[in-house]
Amino acid sequence: MTGPGAEMIDDMLDRLCPMHVRLGPDGVMRHFGPTLRKIRGGQSSEGQAFWDMVTISRPRSVDGMDALLDAARHGGTLRLRFRDDPAAALKGVVVPLDDGGAVVNLSFGISVVDAVRIHGLSAGDFAPTDLAIELLYLVEANAAAMEASRKLNLRLQSGMIAAEEQAFTDTLTGLKNRRALDHILARLSESGETFALMHLDLDFFKQVNDTYGHAAGDTVLQRAARVMVAATRERDAVARIGGDEFVLIFPRLVDPDKLAMIARRLIQGLEEPIPVGEQTCRISASIGIAIRQDSEEAAEDLLHRADIALYAAKRAGRGRFRVAGAGDTAGVDDATFSHDGD
Incomplete structure (x- = not known):
């Protein structure tokens, strides 16, 4: 898939699936989504085989483009990780293209919180409809609530200690009462x-x-x-x-x-x-x-x-x-x- 049509599709995918990679019929990566490019340190991996970047753990039979397209016909869900550090665990969904290639949309799954910390991601690095955004907001809200609770507990403990000390202290001399x-x-x-x-x-x-x-x-x-x-x-x-x-x-x-x-x-x-x-x-x-x-x-x-x-x-x-x-x-x-x- 080349030409103006390919650029339009790539632009659309960049907006909807910022962690996608588009593969040609030969399994060579033709286009990276912006978040995936950021995770890869900004380096361009276009022109390299998909298998050089990731290792697929499930289904185990996926070791080439034919097997990848066959996986797409049977649901297209992959478990994989980057070959180099940081070797983050990923989930992937495969969608075949008319030219014999495919689009693989990747996500971090439940590891998204760690991924955000490791790669310095923000809400702008995810699709607006991605549930990861809501999860991140929940995690942030929970962290804020836990911190507020911790500070409140510390204040309560300090207040209890101060009250107890006051109850057992002679106010004039500071001695015990x-x-x-x-x-x-x-x-x-x-x-x-x-x-x-x-x-x-x-x-x-x-x-x-x-x-x-x-x-x-x-x-x-x-x-x-x-x-x-x-x-x-x-x-x-x-x-x-x-x-x-x-x-x-x-x-x-x-x-x-x-x-x-x-x-x-x-x-x-x-x-x-x-x-x-x-x-x-x-x-x-x-x-x-x-x-x-x-x-x-x-x-x-x-x-x-x-x-x-x-x-x-x-x-x-x-x-x-x-x-x-x-x-x-x-x-x-x-x-x-x-x-x-x-």
Whole structure:
């Protein structure tokens, strides 16, 4: 098929079937559709045998022009792929021509998404009625929806984490709050892990509030929180449970001497003068320490023993600590405590 008629047919095929190839009676490629030419890197393969460009896997009997035309008479559906890279899988439909040649219209089938990515194709490379266009739109829409869903999930997760942190955080100091403390103690109690805790109360804090105002008191509390965090390990927990009351938890630390060293460090750090504007505030701390070495002891009992030790420290003159003995209960005197911070 040559002449003006052939050019008109080729132009029509280019519009309707941009991935077609027209073969002469000898199986030589006479014309390429524009998309197929783009996929082939813009190179012209006219004049070459069709079999040099592709290998046909189904039907297996197609190995020449006669077999190709016979396939056309029996439905004309081919499975094939390019011989060179990228060896994309293709589907083909064969339509015989009056001159003994044929038109083979190719498509990527379900591999169209990969083909678009590999070859840099766009909607203009497909026939306007090709279902591949709708598939590409669906894939793009699905990708956009998935990305939007991913971002929404991330925002929701971030919001949940932020809400959870807020629920367990003291807003003034950034320390854990009483709710967080209860969760930590419950977890440690269930695990049977040994730990110690300190009940710390700031001495002379009321005078700061009464003399300099609540803004100065807030500054002092924030400074005290930094001192406590600096004196503890990353695995430890520091919680503010009241206006000037704190509880510090020390997992797997039950050595009284080490706990005494930490208590002294805390008291020393908290007694450093705290500048507030043009004023200087001074506080101290009293600390009660209780050690859980019996896995059966309830957290409430441990807190109670630490509370008793704290008030023993206050009665002894403040600015000191006491370590509760294992059997300490309400009503004991100072002599019952195994360590002191005098």
